[in-house]
Amino acid sequence: MTTSVPCGRSVPYLLLAPALVFEILVHLLPMLGGLWMSLHELNQFFVRDWTSAPFAGLDNYRFAVDFDGAVGAELLRSFAVTAAFSALTVAFSFGLGLVAATLLQRPFRGRFLVRGLFLVPYALPVYTAVLVWKFMLDRGDGAVNSALRGLGWGGGEFWLLGQNAFLSLVVTAVWRLWPFAFLALMAGLQSIPAELYDAAEVDGAGPGQRFRLITLPMLRPVARVLVLVLFLWTFNDFTVPYVLFDQSVPSAANLVSVHVYQSSFLTWNFGLGAAMSTLLLLFLLVVVALFLALTSRSRRAA
Amino acid sequence: MRREPRWLPVLRVTALGALGVFTVLPLYVMAITALKPLDDVRDGFAWWPSRLTWEAFGTMWSTVDLAEYFVNSGVVAVSSAALSVFIAVPAAYAVSRYRFPGRDLFRAAVLSTQMLPGILFLLPLYLIYASIGQLTGILLQGNQVGLIITYLTFSLPFSIWMLVGYFDTVPAELDEAAVIDGTGALGALLRVVLPAAKPGVAAVAIYAFMTAWGETLFASVMTNAGSRTLAVGLREYSTESSVYWNEVMAASLTVSFPVVVGFLLLQRYLVRGLTAGALR
Numbered sequence: 001m002t003t004s005v006p007c008g009r010s011v012p013y014l015l016l017a018p019a020l021v022f023e024i025l026v027h028l029l030p031m032l033g034g035l036w037m038s039l040h041e042l043n044q045f046f047v048r049d050w051t052s053a054p055f056a057g058l059d060n061y062r063f064a065v066d067f068d069g070a071v072g073a074e075l076l077r078s079f080a081v082t083a084a085f086s087a088l089t090v091a092f093s094f095g096l097g098l099v100a101a102t103l104l105q106r107p108f109r110g111r112f113l114v115r116g117l118f119l120v121p122y123a124l125p126v127y128t129a130v131l132v133w134k135f136m137l138d139r140g141d142g143a144v145n146s147a148l149r150g151l152g153w154g155g156g157e158f159w160l161l162g163q164n165a166f167l168s169l170v171v172t173a174v175w176r177l178w179p180f181a182f183l184a185l186m187a188g189l190q191s192i193p194a195e196l197y198d199a200a201e202v203d204g205a206g207p208g209q210r211f212r213l214i215t216l217p218m219l220r221p222v223a224r225v226l227v228l229v230l231f232l233w234t235f236n237d238f239t240v241p242y243v244l245f246d247q248s249v250p251s252a253a254n255l256v257s258v259h260v261y262q263s264s265f266l267t268w269n270f271g272l273g274a275a276m277s278t279l280l281l282l283f284l285l286v287v288v289a290l291f292l293a294l295t296s297r298s299r300r301a302a
Numbered sequence: 303m304r305r306e307p308r309w310l311p312v313l314r315v316t317a318l319g320a321l322g323v324f325t326v327l328p329l330y331v332m333a334i335t336a337l338k339p340l341d342d343v344r345d346g347f348a349w350w351p352s353r354l355t356w357e358a359f360g361t362m363w364s365t366v367d368l369a370e371y372f373v374n375s376g377v378v379a380v381s382s383a384a385l386s387v388f389i390a391v392p393a394a395y396a397v398s399r400y401r402f403p404g405r406d407l408f409r410a411a412v413l414s415t416q417m418l419p420g421i422l423f424l425l426p427l428y429l430i431y432a433s434i435g436q437l438t439g440i441l442l443q444g445n446q447v448g449l450i451i452t453y454l455t456f457s458l459p460f461s462i463w464m465l466v467g468y469f470d471t472v473p474a475e476l477d478e479a480a481v482i483d484g485t486g487a488l489g490a491l492l493r494v495v496l497p498a499a500k501p502g503v504a505a506v507a508i509y510a511f512m513t514a515w516g517e518t519l520f521a522s523v524m525t526n527a528g529s530r531t532l533a534v535g536l537r538e539y540s541t542e543s544s545v546y547w548n549e550v551m552a553a554s555l556t557v558s559f560p561v562v563v564g565f566l567l568l569q570r571y572l573v574r575g576l577t578a579g580a581l582r
Contacts, residue, residue, distance in 0.1 A: 009402075011396075011400070011487050012396040012400040012402040012405075013396075013402070015392040015393060015395055015396035015487070016392070016393050016396050016397075016408065018388075018389045018392065018393070019389050019390065019392070019393035019458065019462065020393075020408075022389055022451075022454055022458060023411065023412075023415070023458065025451065026423070026427070026451060026452065026454045026455045026458070027411075027415045027418075027423070027455060029426070029430065030422075030423045030426035030427050030430065030455075031422070031423075031426070032426075033426030033427075033429065033430055034422060034423075034425060034426045037425060037426060037429070047429075050429050050432075050433070051433070096321060099317055099321070100317075100318065100321055103313075103314045103317055103318055104318070106314075114318060114322065116566050116569075117322065117325060117326065118321065118322075118325055119565070119566060119569055120325065120329060120562055120566075121325060121328070121329075122565075123512070123558075123561060123562040123565035123566060123569075124516075124558045124561070124562060125512070125515050125516035125532070125533070125557060125558055125561060126516040126517075126518065126533075127516060127518050127532075127533045127536060128332075128516075128536070128554035128555075128557055128558050129328075131536065131550060131551075131554055132328045132329075132331060132332045132551065132554065133328060135331065135335065135547055135550070135551070136328060136331055136347075139346075141345075141346030141347055142346075142347050143327075143331050143347045143349075145347075146346065146347045146348075146349070147327075175324065175325075175328065179325075183569065183572070183573055184573075186573065187573040187574070206307070207307065207310060228417075229417075232417040235419075236419035236420060236421070238420065238421065238518065238519045239516075239517075239518040239519065239533075242518060242519070242522075243518065246537075246540075257419060257420070257421045257519070260421045261421060261424070261519070264424075264425055265523060270425055270429070273425050274425055274426070277419065277421050277422040277425065278422075280419055280421070280422070281418060281419065281422055284417065284418075284419070288417065
């Protein structure tokens, strides 16, 4: 949209100026700084006076992707864990959100109450949402085990340790995130004209057919952005594992963000940490580009 | 209203019921634990307290410096939300209303910074702030200023992105008329577009507030004893000997209450902003 109103050529730039200044400060400079750091031997000896850290070339990168070495192996492992975590969390959040949004389309008494209730986990500050799960999963006698015992399913496992830790991570993340999918898909459903459904019904389409032939295709643009956003949020997630497991994240649930954080701030190897985050960034760029290319092609084909 | 087969209401009640239980159980646990006396939370979990008490809501203020963290979080979240809206409104207006060289580049930059991992900015910002402190004596670490600026890394792109979508829904004829009446671009923005997009601005502000209120990564690195926010402060309820779970949950409820209410009141506008801006 453009106004035809004459304006000085500098007006848009003046309006943009504050945003540009801060974008440079909080995005551009740190990114350049990160790139610089990843090429230098920036460890505990040079943190105080980081500009004097010796040039390391690609050593940090070589170190990070040397999958036979301890550092590279652990990075690869945390990458795999993150990919699995992200895929599962996005799938479940999307699925639950779609079910809830579809079923809440039809007006019934108490609908707004249910809708508001479903949104609460997402509205909570992240750490309080995670803290309550930490409490429920904690120890052998937490709420989850107590409920499992009540249902006669045993229970007594330590959910925050070992392989179970991964499951705990996924459940907590889904609980917090599915309401966002619900919110976005509800908005998508509301934008579908009712006439489409009426026409389909006149043609004799049942609810299953209407869902498959109208709802799903019409939701595609919303779903596309939603999946992308959910993927990026979960892949970069830090708070859920960090609050759930404190400092000692079990390796089965060690997400990449936490791994980079620990490599940088616990061992003071900022150069390596910066190299890892640059690799993470490159990976995300490739995935996002692929995703956008694939989904836009399928959209044209459809 | 359309007819529906008989199995549909059954499916609806079952599925929504299951989702309801999944949603409510942790909230129930949070509430019931907050209302337990300390002795109760030391043993195994019980679905009902031995007695209901508001004790934890009183003692939580002295176990850790909750009030101070509350104030710190409030200062940081309100300032970063205000700053972010203040910067994003003119920028979004420019992108929505004018065609100018560099517009698409700016849009693309805003969109892409939105999806970068926070950890990417954490390390360099940490060192940049440290250097600024050494060089100029202006301390950005260990106080609120650094955190407020840092939170722009995610609230600014989001705010611009959403507001462009919102401003696009305001008919351009309105501000064209205002400009012809002689108010100038800024006058048109302030007097016409902003009032019409008020819900959008409110939604963006509450969202920026929420993310700052819940942020953990930057807060855990960039704060010290004097500037600690709630996200970091709530961890102090765990001591080596025990965790004051009743107080943790009481504090969690107290901390959550304002944002949950704000979010529920404004979620309709957030949805509209998402469809207008993000989900286009």
